[in-house]
Amino acid sequence: MKITLNEDVLADNNSAAAFLRDEFIKSKTLVINLMSSPGAGKTTLLERTIQELANDYKIGVIEGDLATEIDADRIRAAGARAVQINTNGGCHLDARMVAKTIPNFNLEEIDILFIENVGNLVCPSGYDLGQKHKVAILSVPEGNDKIPKYPVMFRRTELVLLNKIDLLPYLNFDVDTAIKDLKGINPHSKLMNISATTGEGVEAWVSWIKEAYETR
Amino acid sequence: MHEMALMGDILKIIGEDVQKRNFSKVEKIELIVGEVSNAMPDALEMALEIYKTQSIPFLDKNTKLVIINEEAKARCCVCESEYIPEKRLSVCPTCCIPSGELISGETFKVYSYEGS
Numbered sequence: 001m002k003i004t005l006n007e008d009v010l011a012d013n014n015s016a017a018a019f020l021r022d023e024f025i026k027s028k029t030l031v032i033n034l035m036s037s038p039g040a041g042k043t044t045l046l047e048r049t050i051q052e053l054a055n056d057y058k059i060g061v062i063e064g065d066l067a068t069e070i071d072a073d074r075i076r077a078a079g080a081r082a083v084q085i086n087t088n089g090g091c092h093l094d095a096r097m098v099a100k101t102i103p104n105f106n107l108e109e110i111d112i113l114f115i116e117n118v119g120n121l122v123c124p125s126g127y128d129l130g131q132k133h134k135v136a137i138l139s140v141p142e143g144n145d146k147i148p149k150y151p152v153m154f155r156r157t158e159l160v161l162l163n164k165i166d167l168l169p170y171l172n173f174d175v176d177t178a179i180k181d182l183k184g185i186n187p188h189s190k191l192m193n194i195s196a197t198t199g200e201g202v203e204a205w206v207s208w209i210k211e212a213y214e215t216r
Numbered sequence: 217m218h219e220m221a222l223m224g225d226i227l228k229i230i231g232e233d234v235q236k237r238n239f240s241k242v243e244k245i246e247l248i249v250g251e252v253s254n255a256m257p258d259a260l261e262m263a264l265e266i267y268k269t270q271s272i273p274f275l276d277k278n279t280k281l282v283i284i285n286e287e288a289k290a291r292c293c294v295c296e297s298e299y300i301p302e303k304r305l306s307v308c309p310t311c312c313i314p315s316g317e318l319i320s321g322e323t324f325k326v327y328s329y330e331g332s
Binding site: 001002003004005006007008009010011012013090091092094122123125126148151152155180181183184185186187 | 218221222225226228229230233237239247252253254255303304305306307314315318324325326327328329330331332
């Protein structure tokens with residue numbers, strides 16, 4: 001007997017995400033989902049970002065990784081409350097995993113919550129985590145081909161932080177081509193040049209977060 | 217490969233319905249997979265084969281997977297023409313500016329199954 005279901009495969013995830021979104025709105029917490037390849041500099045950038053924001057905001061971080069607490073330890077050292085999710089081999093975070101970690105935070109006391117997704121340009125892009133903003137980090141050594149090769153990630157994020165721009169003089173990365181590729185995939189997205197190591201461009205990123213906080 | 221996780225969600229959706237109807241076997245699963253949905257048909261096939269070895273009661277080695285492809289299409293908001301998107305998928309081939317929005321190709325659904 002043929003049964004027609006016509007049901008969205010991600011329906012379960014999406015209802016968990018809707019629950020999270022409600023919680024975040026109630027507690028007035030700004031939530032940003034950060035996604036990138038492994039090694040693009042998510043954790044270094046977060047350490048830097050936390051230093052810039054820690055005086056004025058209470059920061060929480062959910063760290064997604066296949067294994068270990070290395071990143072959560074770095075974030076705690078930078079002065080934020082951090083909870084690690086080990087996916088045990090899973091290539092992305094889903095809304096159910098995030099919902100399970102939420103009792104570890106008192107959301108009322110968190111102004112800004114960063115979710116550092118598992119390093120991967122494919123899988124995390126499909127999962128709504130109830131966040132207000134999705135931000136991708138692309139680093140200069142990864143090369144220009146990443147934006148056209150992973151269109152779904154760049155279509156579904158509203159800001160791309162081009163990290164490690166201090167390496168531009170040594171590598172064949174062309175920023176104008178990256179902007180053109182990005183606009184061609186997602187005209188609403190923008191590219192922001194940054195170096196988490198030297199601090200260049202961090203001010204603009206921090207202003208972006210502050211503005212997002214005001215309009216959360 | 218998130219297709220293992222996706223297939224897990226697919227089997228959960230079907231499993232709940234199978235239980236409701238007191239079926240014991242699923243002969244065929246039909247999915248609609250958009251070309252830009254980020255799910256790969258080959259990897260979904262492979263994921264199902266792996267789940268078949270994990271003693272899920274309503275699956276057996278003959279359970280078939282049928283994937284209905286949903287073509288990616290975009291519409292330009294300037295000239296209003298429809299086009300098949302290329303790499304820079306927002307770029308309208310007529311206007312040559314990023315003025316297009318996807319109108320299909322992102323669907324990822326369990327369309328139907330055959331159970332008994």
